[in-house]
Amino acid sequence: MAGYPLSSGKPSLIVRKLQPDNREMPLSFVDTDTIGNDLFYRRNHFPYPSLPQTIYWLPVNGLVHMPKIFTLDEILQLPSKTLKVVLECSGNKRHFFEPKVFGDQWEKGAIGQGYWKGVPLRSLLELAGGVQPGAKEVLIEGYDYGKQSNINQPVTFARSLPLSKALHPDTLIAYQYNNQPISFKHGYPLRLIVPQWYAVASVKWIKQITVIDYEFNGPFQAVDYVYYPDKETDAGAFPVTVLNVNSSIQKPLNREILNRGMHLIKGIAWTGAGTITKVEVSTDNGSNWYPAQIEAQNSNEKYAWTSWTYEWHAVKKGEYTLLVKAADSHNRKQPSIPFWNRKGYGYNAIDKVRVKVE
Amino acid sequence: MAGYPLSSGKPSLIVRKLQPDNREMPLSFVDTDTIGNDLFYRRNHFPYPSLPQTIYWLPVNGLVHMPKIFTLDEILQLPSKTLKVVLECSGNKRHFFEPKVFGDQWEKGAIGQGYWKGVPLRSLLELAGGVQPGAKEVLIEGYDYGKQSNINQPVTFARSLPLSKALHPDTLIAYQYNNQPISFKHGYPLRLIVPQWYAVASVKWIKQITVIDYEFNGPFQAVDYVYYPDKETDAGAFPVTVLNVNSSIQKPLNREILNRGMHLIKGIAWTGAGTITKVEVSTDNGSNWYPAQIEAQNSNEKYAWTSWTYEWHAVKKGEYTLLVKAADSHNRKQPSIPFWNRKGYGYNAIDKVRVKVE
Numbered sequence: 001m002a003g004y005p006l007s008s009g010k011p012s013l014i015v016r017k018l019q020p021d022n023r024e025m026p027l028s029f030v031d032t033d034t035i036g037n038d039l040f041y042r043r044n045h046f047p048y049p050s051l052p053q054t055i056y057w058l059p060v061n062g063l064v065h066m067p068k069i070f071t072l073d074e075i076l077q078l079p080s081k082t083l084k085v086v087l088e089c090s091g092n093k094r095h096f097f098e099p100k101v102f103g104d105q106w107e108k109g110a111i112g113q114g115y116w117k118g119v120p121l122r123s124l125l126e127l128a129g130g131v132q133p134g135a136k137e138v139l140i141e142g143y144d145y146g147k148q149s150n151i152n153q154p155v156t157f158a159r160s161l162p163l164s165k166a167l168h169p170d171t172l173i174a175y176q177y178n179n180q181p182i183s184f185k186h187g188y189p190l191r192l193i194v195p196q197w198y199a200v201a202s203v204k205w206i207k208q209i210t211v212i213d214y215e216f217n218g219p220f221q222a223v224d225y226v227y228y229p230d231k232e233t234d235a236g237a238f239p240v241t242v243l244n245v246n247s248s249i250q251k252p253l254n255r256e257i258l259n260r261g262m263h264l265i266k267g268i269a270w271t272g273a274g275t276i277t278k279v280e281v282s283t284d285n286g287s288n289w290y291p292a293q294i295e296a297q298n299s300n301e302k303y304a305w306t307s308w309t310y311e312w313h314a315v316k317k318g319e320y321t322l323l324v325k326a327a328d329s330h331n332r333k334q335p336s337i338p339f340w341n342r343k344g345y346g347y348n349a350i351d352k353v354r355v356k357v358e
Numbered sequence: 359m360a361g362y363p364l365s366s367g368k369p370s371l372i373v374r375k376l377q378p379d380n381r382e383m384p385l386s387f388v389d390t391d392t393i394g395n396d397l398f399y400r401r402n403h404f405p406y407p408s409l410p411q412t413i414y415w416l417p418v419n420g421l422v423h424m425p426k427i428f429t430l431d432e433i434l435q436l437p438s439k440t441l442k443v444v445l446e447c448s449g450n451k452r453h454f455f456e457p458k459v460f461g462d463q464w465e466k467g468a469i470g471q472g473y474w475k476g477v478p479l480r481s482l483l484e485l486a487g488g489v490q491p492g493a494k495e496v497l498i499e500g501y502d503y504g505k506q507s508n509i510n511q512p513v514t515f516a517r518s519l520p521l522s523k524a525l526h527p528d529t530l531i532a533y534q535y536n537n538q539p540i541s542f543k544h545g546y547p548l549r550l551i552v553p554q555w556y557a558v559a560s561v562k563w564i565k566q567i568t569v570i571d572y573e574f575n576g577p578f579q580a581v582d583y584v585y586y587p588d589k590e591t592d593a594g595a596f597p598v599t600v601l602n603v604n605s606s607i608q609k610p611l612n613r614e615i616l617n618r619g620m621h622l623i624k625g626i627a628w629t630g631a632g633t634i635t636k637v638e639v640s641t642d643n644g645s646n647w648y649p650a651q652i653e654a655q656n657s658n659e660k661y662a663w664t665s666w667t668y669e670w671h672a673v674k675k676g677e678y679t680l681l682v683k684a685a686d687s688h689n690r691k692q693p694s695i696p697f698w699n700r701k702g703y704g705y706n707a708i709d710k711v712r713v714k715v716e
Contacts (some may be wrong), residue, residue, distance in 0.1 A: 257461060
């Protein structure tokens with residue numbers, strides 16, 4: 001009767017929708033700093049695409065001096081860089097808005113990170129002769145497409161970047177994730193990686209790159225992924241771009257019952273502007289704040305999240321509200337009250353868990 | 359470039375805690391009526407136990423006329439029965455109590471069902487000569503044990519049944535689930551199955567059965583798994599036994615955005631007293647109620663849940679509150695407001711999802 005698995009096993013992704021496939025990471029049960037494919041969140045707008053049966057090639061065209069088609073082999077030969085980048089869905093934490101908003105109810109796990117290796121988009125544009133005067137944006141289309149509500153034609157997933165972001169030397173056409181080819185479900189063979197922006201910009205399964213002289217207004221640029229501060233009208237709308245400064249408590253769990261004694265409060269903090277400079281924890285619902293210990297980051301990890309811990313001595317029985325807030329080097333801070341918007345993007349209020357000490 | 363998995367894949371259990379292993383079924387993404395081991399919820403109080411290395415035997419002792427040790431082989435030879443039984447954790451839906459309670463935040467998936475095959479506990483007691491006069495309860499101990507908060511000694515998971523329930527011909531010592539040996543994580547080789555009671559009674563990894571002449575008051579009987587209606591005191595406490603009448607909406611999802619047109623509202627309903635006689639749906643937050651279509655059940659499925667559907671024609675744009683409520687043949691009905699209790703057991707308020715039609 002020996003040989004039974006005594007361990008609890010591994011966590012797995014939490015399904016938010018099956019068609020298309022949308023799942024989040026169980027953040028509280030992940031203790032690695034680099035997320036494997038099995039636990040990397042999935043956010044799809046459409047069914048998984050069929051990739052071409054032929055050798056993969058990537059057209060770079062539009063307003064470049066010498067439009068060019070790159071083979072995957074050519075791209076793999078170019079000088080590359082490897083960056084540790086956090087990708088966060090702009091709907092991450094949508095579940096926590098009050099009043100509640102409609103849409104996939106992401107909790108804290110629509111986020112992941114690891115090492116992306118690839119060629120700067122800038123290099124491909126240069127090899128295509130460079131962008132022509134008058135160019136305004138770079139349009140990236142994926143192989144994924146389908147029916148979008150209220151649009152009759154099938155639409156392709158496509159996003160544009162302003163020239164400045166497209167030409168940033170760390171905006172990558174990535175082909176590896178954590179030293180392996182990018183997994184199919186996360187964008188194989190080529191995925192755009194746009195550090196510091198919400199992950200909607202990091203187009204998967206890249207099909208084509210086009211330099212354009214206008215502002216692209218596809219449905220994932222000008223309808224969705226737009227902050228609408230008003231419940232009924234589109235007044236004050238503006239696009240989802242840079243990651244807000246943010247942090248999450250991983251442990252303890254919300255509504256967990258703890259014994260008296262020392263408990264390690266732990267979590268992550270991240271930002272799209274500069275680096276995390278401060279993480280503070282409160283164990284009394286905000287009356288007092290104490291600095292958390294921040295894990296040192298290497299200089300090549302400036303786009304990654306920061307792990308933090310705080311040793312809490314829970315001396316007295318009772319109910320406690322634990323809070324965490326982060327600040328970044330651009331002096332951005334997490335707000336007490338999130339910026340409510342109709343589609344529920346960019347939630348970054350101070351994170352909170354309630355626990356009971358017995 | 360062919361051969362990529364285009365499907366979204368299967369759902370998986372949602373981790374609520376890893377140590378010990380506690381995970382729930384993603385109810386909204388399950389469309390089978392019999393739940394396989396991979397999606398059957400796990401509710402453990404302790405680490406998985408080590409089973410004896412020798413041949414498995416089961417002592418039946420205490421107040422029986424001829425205490426006896428059964429081998430597994432002997433048990434497998436006895437006349438058996440197969441019952442489709444729903445098992446529900448009494449903490450199922452704890453997450454939805456208001457005011458919120460502490461403990462594992464089960465949503466709607468701490469429930470599962472399938473075909474359990476085994477020998478009536480009654481038969482084993484008869485083979486042990488029958489219970490002696492003065493017997494009051496039957497105590498069932500599992501192989502799982504460990505440290506329980508506020509108790510210094512390690513405790514074994516153990517529960518008792520009143521004689522009437524222990525001798526009910528459908529209370530089984532089960533050895534198969536869905537035509538296979540019960541999986542290790544769900545109680546291999548022998549699990550008690552107590553139809554119509556919350557699943558805490560269905561002890562896994564049975565180690566020993568003892569007939570006793572007193573009321574057992576172990577921690578999982580007299581401390582936990584007790585309804586405490588008062589927040590501060592133990593006034594009015596009573597034990598968790600029979601399943602409440604209950605129902606859950608599987609589709610649509612809470613906060614889902616739907617197109618105008620026909621939508622199938624679907625879910626399950628179950629009870630621990632008699633059978634489900636009525637399921638009603640409201641699409642206007644309770645102003646009007648309409649009967650759902652109930653799937654016919656075989657007579658040998660009286661302990662199983664009932665699947666139901668309702669065709670909803672969503673004609674107008676807007677926000678809708680969809681409700682479902684079930685009633686059983688003992689005239690029990692789901693309440694609008696759940697019976698709040700400090701440890702959060704037995705939630706069975708009318709189920710609700712909010713959707714937006716565009």
